[in-house]
Amino acid sequence: MPLGTEALQIFYEISMSIGSDLDTRSMLKTCLGKYLRKLNLSAGCLLQKSSGSEGAAILEPLYLLPKLEGVNRAKQICDQHLAPRYSKRDFIALEKSLPLCINAGENEFAYIFSLPDLGLLALVKNGTPFTEQTVRSLAPLNAKLSNALRACLQKDELERSEKSLEKANRRLKEWDTDKLAFIQYISHELNTPLNWIGSLHMVELDVLSEDNRRCVEFASKGFRRISKLTKLASDYFEKARVNWPGERREIYLEDLKRALADLYRPLAESKGVRLDFSGTWEGSIFVDEKGLKGVLTTLCSNAIGFSDFQGCVTVSAFPKEQGIEFVIEDEGVGIEPELLESIFKPCQIPEHKRTPGGYGFSLPRARIVSQSNNWSLRATSEGPGKGATFKLRI
Numbered sequence: 001m002p003l004g005t006e007a008l009q010i011f012y013e014i015s016m017s018i019g020s021d022l023d024t025r026s027m028l029k030t031c032l033g034k035y036l037r038k039l040n041l042s043a044g045c046l047l048q049k050s051s052g053s054e055g056a057a058i059l060e061p062l063y064l065l066p067k068l069e070g071v072n073r074a075k076q077i078c079d080q081h082l083a084p085r086y087s088k089r090d091f092i093a094l095e096k097s098l099p100l101c102i103n104a105g106e107n108e109f110a111y112i113f114s115l116p117d118l119g120l121l122a123l124v125k126n127g128t129p130f131t132e133q134t135v136r137s138l139a140p141l142n143a144k145l146s147n148a149l150r151a152c153l154q155k156d157e158l159e160r161s162e163k164s165l166e167k168a169n170r171r172l173k174e175w176d177t178d179k180l181a182f183i184q185y186i187s188h189e190l191n192t193p194l195n196w197i198g199s200l201h202m203v204e205l206d207v208l209s210e211d212n213r214r215c216v217e218f219a220s221k222g223f224r225r226i227s228k229l230t231k232l233a234s235d236y237f238e239k240a241r242v243n244w245p246g247e248r249r250e251i252y253l254e255d256l257k258r259a260l261a262d263l264y265r266p267l268a269e270s271k272g273v274r275l276d277f278s279g280t281w282e283g284s285i286f287v288d289e290k291g292l293k294g295v296l297t298t299l300c301s302n303a304i305g306f307s308d309f310q311g312c313v314t315v316s317a318f319p320k321e322q323g324i325e326f327v328i329e330d331e332g333v334g335i336e337p338e339l340l341e342s343i344f345k346p347c348q349i350p351e352h353k354r355t356p357g358g359y360g361f362s363l364p365r366a367r368i369v370s371q372s373n374n375w376s377l378r379a380t381s382e383g384p385g386k387g388a389t390f391k392l393r394i
Contacts, residue, residue, distance in 0.1 A: 014038055014141055024152040028063040031145060035123060036065060039134075042108075042124050045074035047082075049091075049119040057091035059084055059119065074122040077102060077110040082120075099135050113138060115146040249289040253317055253324075257281040259293075260315060264300045272309040279316035285324055287394060291369040295377065298362045299328040299390045306332035306388070326392040335381040335388050343379060 014034045032044045048062040059082065064072045081102055086094060095114050102110040109129045113121045121142055205213050257277055268275040296315075303313040311331040318325045335343065344367040346360060370377040376393040 015144060024149065024156055025063075027148060027152055029065070031148075032063060032065045039123070039130075040125065040127070042126050043072050043074040044124070045072060045078055045122040046115070047078060047120045047122070052085065055088035057086045057088065059086075062119065073104070073108070073124045074110065077104050077124065078112075078120075078122050081110075082112070099138070101129065101135075111135065111138075113142050115142055115149070118146040118150055121145070246288045246290040248286055250284050250286050251289055251292065252284045253281040256293075256296075257315075257317070260296060260300060263297065264304060267301075268304050268307075268313060271304060271307065272311075273304055273307045274310075274312045275304070276312060276314045277316070278314055279318050279327070281317050283319065285394065288369075288373050291373055292394070295366040295369055295375075295392055296326060296328075298366045299326075299392070302362065303328050303330040303332070303388075303390070306330060308332055320393075323394045325394070328390045328392075329387065330389075331387040334384045334386040335379060336384060337381070340379050340381065344377070 014031070028046065032046065035041060036044055044065045045061060046063045047059040050058045050060065052058045059078075061069075061075060064075055066072050069075050082094075098112055098114040098120075100112040102112070104110045104124070107127055109125050111123045111125070111130060113123070115121050205216065208216065261275070261277065265275050300313070300315060307313055307330050313331075314327075314329045316327040316329070318327065343360075343363050346364040367377055369375075370392065373394075377390070379388060379390050381388040
């Protein structure tokens with residue numbers, strides 16, 4: 001027997017309230033309130049199912065109306081007739097038995113409905129029980145309610161995750177700021193003793209004994225090395241802290257090629273290394289000039305520094321549809337696969353794997369400049385002794 005016009009109107013109003021609000025609590029209050037008012041119910045209780053060990057189903061109250069457990073008959077009847085925990089098999093059997101009608105007392109009837117993939121809904125009605133048609137007609141309403149609630153709960157979980165990530169990100173930024181501040185502080189404090197040591201150049205070596213002269217030479221050598229380390233570390237962490245990039249300007253590729261050749265061909269020849277240029281060095285690009293030259297000089301310097309006698313370093317430019325790619329290839333010592341990312345991090349490379357007199361800050365500094373300009377800088381190598389290739393994509 002189909003539902004009458006009045007009943008259809010009631011079910012339509014309940015249906016329209018489901019999913020009208022993406023806030024879980026607001027939607028539950030609206031929907032469950034409509035259930036109670038339109039169907040003349042005295043209480044409602046929504047139990048959410050969660051998974052326990054070995055697939056067990058755990059039932060916990062998600063929403064009550066009335067909200068106080070002491071007066072909510074739906075919650076009380078659920079406590080009397082349902083277990084808080086079911087094995088996977090027993091819960092499947094329970095769901096198959098639904099909808100379930102419980103005669104809870106004089107003219108009081110409790111109905112337990114399944115909310116697919118969410119849990120159970122208990123409704124209490126006083127007076128006459130639901131007709132069979134009404135019980136059957138609640139199934140699509142409950143399915144819609146279940147879908148809407150799951151969407152709301154997923155949205156709530158996503159918002160919680162986002163807030164948690166934002167909080168963690170803020171803490172990481174705070175720690176990073178503190179770390180940079182500490183390192184800058186140490187670098188600054190090193191300057192005072194370095195200045196004292198640096199005054200050794202004022203000492204007249206001719207009046208010193210051989211042993212004292214050697215001591216001054218050792219101290220001066222250490223001063224130069226520590227000064228270089230302090231400058232490099234301070235420069236690296238300053239670039240990590242400030243809002244790079246630098247000023248964008250038009251650069252002509254032919255001029256860039258000539259500047260690199262003039263700067264590095266003498267160094268290459270002194271090591272017996274051939275420096276070649278290939279690709280297309282025509283036209284111009286509009287980029288952070290200081291940043292680009294800094295990255296390319298680092299890559300060229302490293303390529304020559306790690307090349308063997310009679311080796312070759314090739315610097316290429318390949319204009320793309322959007323941007324340009326610079327490729328620096330060498331035939332030098334190569335890079336172990338596990339170090340291809342570590343070389344871009346400060347203080348990660350052992351001393352014997354750095355360029356002589358280097359500290360491992362040049363490539364990390366180049367990566368920071370590249371990332372700040374939204375460039376791509378990556379390295380490839382087939383392994384030790386097989387050279388390396390660095391690609392800077394702009």
